[in-house]
Amino acid sequence: MKLRGLYAITDSQLLADGKLLPYVEAALNGGARVLQYRDKSGDEARRLRQAEALRELCNRYGAALIINDDAELAARLGVGLHLGQDDGSLAVARALLGRKAIIGGTCHAQLPLAEQAVREGASYVAFGRFFNSNTKPGAPAATLDLLETARARLQLPIVAIGGIDLHNAAPLIERGASMIAVIHALFAANSAAEVERRARAFSALFEQQA
Ligand SMILES: Cc1ncc(COP(=O)(O)OP(=O)(O)O)c(N)n1
Ligand SMILES: Cc1ncsc1CCOP(=O)(O)O
Ligand SMILES: [Mg+2]
Secondary structure: OOOOEEEEEOOOOOOOOOOHHHHHHHHHHOOOOEEEEOOOOOOHHHHHHHHHHHHHHHHHHOOEEEEEOOHHHHHHHOOEEEEOOOOOOHHHHHHHHOOOOOEEEEOOOOHHHHHHHHHOOOOEEEEOOOOOOOOOOOOOOOOHHHHHHHHHHOOOOEEEEOOOOOOOHHHHHHOOOOEEEEOHHHHOOOOHHHHHHHHHHHHHHHHHOO
């Protein structure tokens, strides 16, 4: 599938109390093309149950499901994977998940990390945080200039992440982001209808710059 558009990422605090499935479905209805299941709890049984439910939802909407951090869970479900710099080897994950799996890697604000991710078989590279992030305030800061340089040098999709909202997303797309990954500005909402409205608005930014 083409990796372009809104990349929604779940958060177990924002999506507690029965919100996970309705809010994710709203994001998919609003046009999210990729969904990352990001759950830092050690509750394996719950993680498996939720990831299976998300796989069913994503299949229904023709969206890709990506598991954060956990190559074994991604392999078990036959879905994609996102790995940070301390989450294990991309090359090992590629060997485990096969040629077709979507596998992404965090590259913070460093082009050499992206070049290494490409060599190890990544499907996309992610830079950020680009703005102040509620979810991960300590992530290293990346710039629009870095994004533009990466776009010129790399042949694979680039994901921008970190503090992205409806007011600051457009320049990231203009300067080379294939996808924008969003947690707080998408899911910190009072209703599923509001999540859908936001997802639609994020997705429309890509149509304007097709
Ligand atoms: C699309 C995307 N980009 C970056 C990250 C961050 O990954 P990581 O650095 O491993 O941090 P955690 O998300 O695991 O806290 C991501 N998850 N997704
Ligand atoms: C996981 C991650 N990696 C860098 S910033 C970030 C958090 C993104 O969340 P938000 O969209 O709420 O800033
Ligand atoms: Mg990680």
